[in-house]
Amino acid sequence: MIRKGRLLTPGPTQLLPAAQLAMAGATMHHRTAEFRALYSKVLADLKIFVGTMNDIVLMTASGTGVMEASVANLTSPGDKVLVVSAGKFGERWEGLAKSYGLEVDVARSPYGDTVTVKQMQEKLKPEHKVLYMQATESSTGARHDVEGIAKALKGSNTLLVVDAITGLGTTHFDVDAWGVDVIIGGSQKAVMVPPGLAYCAVSERAWQRMETTKNPRYYFDLRKERKNGAKGESSYTPATALVAALSSAFDYLRDQGGGDLAAGRELLINNAETAAAMTRAGAKALGLKLFSPGSPGAALTAITAPSGIDSSNIVKAFRNDFGSVIANGQGEMKGQLFRIAHLGYYDYADTIAAMGALEHVLIGLGMELELGAGLRASQEAYARSAQTMAVAN
């Protein structure tokens, strides 16, 4: 049969066709009224998408670039910080903090677990200038308790920085009420456009912190970018085509929400939750185990490879037999688990077909299972939770 290429990976994700066309057709110069209007519109849309009154900064970089910005701008060499770490992206915070000369304490859980509020509190010291964490640890599929940790930090001088690169658009946040000081997102995730843009929303007390911090920053200078953003400009030449694509994706979400982008975002989160519920139910029916059973997020489902099967072979078979890219485990988790994403532009067909393909793939690798058992469980999960969005082409 024809094999249509599909990205079932937690970023890059499936592209919104309208955004692809907007990207191809974007031929603007960035220092024009036309682009300033587009850029201001995208910054305003990002505020709604994030659900914050805080100012947003958009940068031409991968998400890691804006993670670095939230280290370089908020700290001085020798500062003590706390990192919540239970996977590869938690470890990225550790590496970043160390590269900027920080003293790093870590509240750590094994891969696949989450870090509880209590575990965090046992490590927290008044002198911690910043706490760095993920909303969703994309390497394991676990969702951390941003709300609980934010509440526990209330009243302290420790800033809360959340990498929500896969969390935004898959998780309900109340950024301002919870007191999240910096929340970070990226273009290649739930917002359905290619990689190359990353952004963050920054609280007033985080802006104030930057008045005195001493670590070097130039390209990633958040204050300079905020000042230029207020004029509809970026400090340096931005990835104009991707900005046009992002605007188009927000138009789609606004349209889905009946003219209300925040409502569209909620539909998108519910969509991811439905796809995740379908995938978890199907996997369970096939006798598979979740890699992060305690707190699985809606961004992706990480499934432990069945005994005797290397997950690399599952990834390969998805690719070779069905043209679909799923994600392997990262680093030392390679071979042990595989990950199927739900963040962004995934519909019923994508989700049910991934489950169908998984059954064929596992049988091909020697596992005994009843064809259709996972599919039926996915359908039942769909029937329980289905919400439909308007048709998009």
Place this chain on the structure above:
Amino acid sequence: MIRKGRLLTPGPTQLLPAAQLAMAGATMHHRTAEFRALYSKVLADLKIFVGTMNDIVLMTASGTGVMEASVANLTSPGDKVLVVSAGKFGERWEGLAKSYGLEVDVARSPYGDTVTVKQMQEKLKPEHKVLYMQATESSTGARHDVEGIAKALKGSNTLLVVDAITGLGTTHFDVDAWGVDVIIGGSQKAVMVPPGLAYCAVSERAWQRMETTKNPRYYFDLRKERKNGAKGESSYTPATALVAALSSAFDYLRDQGGGDLAAGRELLINNAETAAAMTRAGAKALGLKLFSPGSPGAALTAITAPSGIDSSNIVKAFRNDFGSVIANGQGEMKGQLFRIAHLGYYDYADTIAAMGALEHVLIGLGMELELGAGLRASQEAYARSAQTMAVAN
């Protein structure tokens, strides 16, 4: 009449249509054999385009990001460096160096001039760890003498870092023979694709320098990126769509060069030189003065606004009457000059039409001139220097 939008700006520049389509259609995951092959191909093409045997690093960032990388990776706090500065981008080197705690000496000329080798030598000290300069100062149109400065540095321990973001594809370089340690380019320039990617070629002694330097870097860590690049990967999620576009642009240049990308690059440089010669001749025939008469580059032509006319009004009229974006002066040069670009995807029609439009615009703003005088001079310049490339659609 219909007004087709045209970017006559020194970045972003006119897009190659085939690259736009390649960008829209790129739906790859970056950790796949398919993308690794593309990425390796683009890194190899970049080597040919730059004309070097040195390793290339490609990053998702604006050009300023890779300028920052060449500061963060090559220096330690307190190091002394020399900056060659005669415009806004020279001043960017100064700002970057200061933000990383360096002691900055400057060999400076007024805007519109170049910095001579002698001027540089008067400032150069043995303790300068790096000399930072532009190949073309895009804010004034001046071309600096990279070859002369490189020769003067031979035998010293001062590394030579050249921002050739508008210089590459508009200037003949012999990077390795001259001993340029780092040369920097960007996607939105002569290579005809949108902004969002920047790259540099790094010499062996510059790689060695990085073994001991102490300034912080993480996202812009050149050694990590080199190591991953050798495997066809980037350290962090790259702007996949732009990588596909860049590959397509190199395919076009290779095709133009009869299967030889280096030959295609030479044609592209000659194209820019012809367009620049046409524009200079036309401007002169209209009685206009070049802003950088001593050493005008082929990337763009900066023209001083005629007495009594604010260049902002020239820019506005180009936009409103002809749909073309030309560049104003930057910073304190705003209002004093306008800039017309030649780097990348510009043909005879773009160049001759810009001159025709300029005549109408200047007459509209009250200047007395003979319609067609600039056009005829441009045609004569074309007839003298014309080389044609194959037809592209």
